[in-house]
Amino acid sequence: MVTYFDHAATSWPKPPSVEQAVMAAFGESGGNPGRSGHRMSIAAARVVEDARDAVAEVLGAADPGSLVFTKNATEALNIAILGTVEPGDHVVTTSIEHNSVMRPLRFLQSRGVDLTVVPCAEDGTIDPTAVGEAFRPATTLLVTTHGSNVVGSVLPVAALAAIARGRGVAYVVDAAQTAGSMPLAVEDLGVDMLAFAGHKGLLGPTGTGGLFVRPGVLPLPLMRGGTGSRSDSEEQPGFLPDLYESGTLNVLGLGGLAAGARHLLDVGLERIASHERDLVARFRHGAAAIAGLILYGPRTLDDHCGVVSFNIDGLASSDVSTLLDREFGILSRPGLHCAPGAHRTIGTFPTGTVRFGFGFTNTATEIDGALLALTEIAAWARKRDVP
Amino acid sequence: MSGELDGLLTFFASHHAIRAEKVLAAAGLDVELVPGPKELSPNCGVAVRFRYEDREAAARTLAEASVKLDEVHPYRPATDAFAGGSRRRRRSGRQK
Numbered sequence: 001m002v003t004y005f006d007h008a009a010t011s012w013p014k015p016p017s018v019e020q021a022v023m024a025a026f027g028e029s030g031g032n033p034g035r036s037g038h039r040m041s042i043a044a045a046r047v048v049e050d051a052r053d054a055v056a057e058v059l060g061a062a063d064p065g066s067l068v069f070t071k072n073a074t075e076a077l078n079i080a081i082l083g084t085v086e087p088g089d090h091v092v093t094t095s096i097e098h099n100s101v102m103r104p105l106r107f108l109q110s111r112g113v114d115l116t117v118v119p120c121a122e123d124g125t126i127d128p129t130a131v132g133e134a135f136r137p138a139t140t141l142l143v144t145t146h147g148s149n150v151v152g153s154v155l156p157v158a159a160l161a162a163i164a165r166g167r168g169v170a171y172v173v174d175a176a177q178t179a180g181s182m183p184l185a186v187e188d189l190g191v192d193m194l195a196f197a198g199h200k201g202l203l204g205p206t207g208t209g210g211l212f213v214r215p216g217v218l219p220l221p222l223m224r225g226g227t228g229s230r231s232d233s234e235e236q237p238g239f240l241p242d243l244y245e246s247g248t249l250n251v252l253g254l255g256g257l258a259a260g261a262r263h264l265l266d267v268g269l270e271r272i273a274s275h276e277r278d279l280v281a282r283f284r285h286g287a288a289a290i291a292g293l294i295l296y297g298p299r300t301l302d303d304h305c306g307v308v309s310f311n312i313d314g315l316a317s318s319d320v321s322t323l324l325d326r327e328f329g330i331l332s333r334p335g336l337h338c339a340p341g342a343h344r345t346i347g348t349f350p351t352g353t354v355r356f357g358f359g360f361t362n363t364a365t366e367i368d369g370a371l372l373a374l375t376e377i378a379a380w381a382r383k384r385d386v387p
Numbered sequence: 388m389s390g391e392l393d394g395l396l397t398f399f400a401s402h403h404a405i406r407a408e409k410v411l412a413a414a415g416l417d418v419e420l421v422p423g424p425k426e427l428s429p430n431c432g433v434a435v436r437f438r439y440e441d442r443e444a445a446a447r448t449l450a451e452a453s454v455k456l457d458e459v460h461p462y463r464p465a466t467d468a469f470a471g472g473s474r475r476r477r478r479s480g481r482q483k
Binding site for chain 1: 422
């Protein structure tokens, strides 16, 4: 038995229906979607469109046709960022972004794009007015995370969207940590594009993800190629989702993603969000009482997704993570979590933190077990002779 | 025996470490995949513990297999000394 606290990297276990759906896609729906009119091709296309319907419902997208499937949130963010910005443009982002946002932006910066990184507070929260003040006449894009993959802070996306809209700036949101873990209502948020991972909160297999694209927004695609549509033309189709879905899709993965999303709808996103909030509250409350444990992130649960970060005095995050796994069967993630800026923001660069990413299948008992383990590790760290 | 694994090989990427463990184990070296210690390497993921006295053989074996090695360190992790109170679980890594 393991205690799996790495849902922020990928969720586990998946609902049994996800595995069944993947296996089912080997059978009658094993054709190539959209490439032919025979029954197995049509069945495969139905698998893909069923996934689009289910994920649209989870995200609160009115039109499933505004969703594009990619292999992960990173690819979706690359489409949204690289496909929108041109040399001479100015882009605004925050200091807690994942490298899936920062690396494309740093690349663009090297190609003549201006970039402003608005600092977040030490708890990973941000003042939206500071973001507004960073806008210039040349600003064309705002990119922010929704929920931090390091400290679990949830940024005020609706407020940021209103500011961006008021200034005519396109707004891209990285919802890798929040899609499927809380109700999103993407239409009401007013964002222009929102990237999601299929294998985290949405409970699908790895190799799935996508991008919500508001009607009227058309970033350039990263890739061009066969789509099964307009096959008489050597020009890329200009309509969604084909503009961004060149090459055969991951039908097996998307079958699983559809099942994962349906599972979320059955359970209820409010219930999932509330359960994860309870787990975070229980952990934060218990962790605050452990001598030698340093807890990061926002104190208010309203600004929190299911991610917490901490360190133990006198131990590297990787040592704590090793002990948690080896001695207690608790699976965590140490280090920088591919977000160096976030660690500079909270003061833990370059050593990083231990991260727990909670999911709906985690229990209060598991939290209590982890708190006991951390108490034991912290006590040992205090006692041992530092070489 | 982890007590004898007094060296660490770090890599630029986890898939290099996974490949290295496979190649070195096949060559008969005593190795174990472990979480990469953050004080030695900023890279995500895993590193390979080995006998430091095997460092030349290890570097040669990896070069022959075209596995990119980052650094070689003498290394005895602090966590080896953890008694774990009543718990004395076996290491969860692959034992050779």
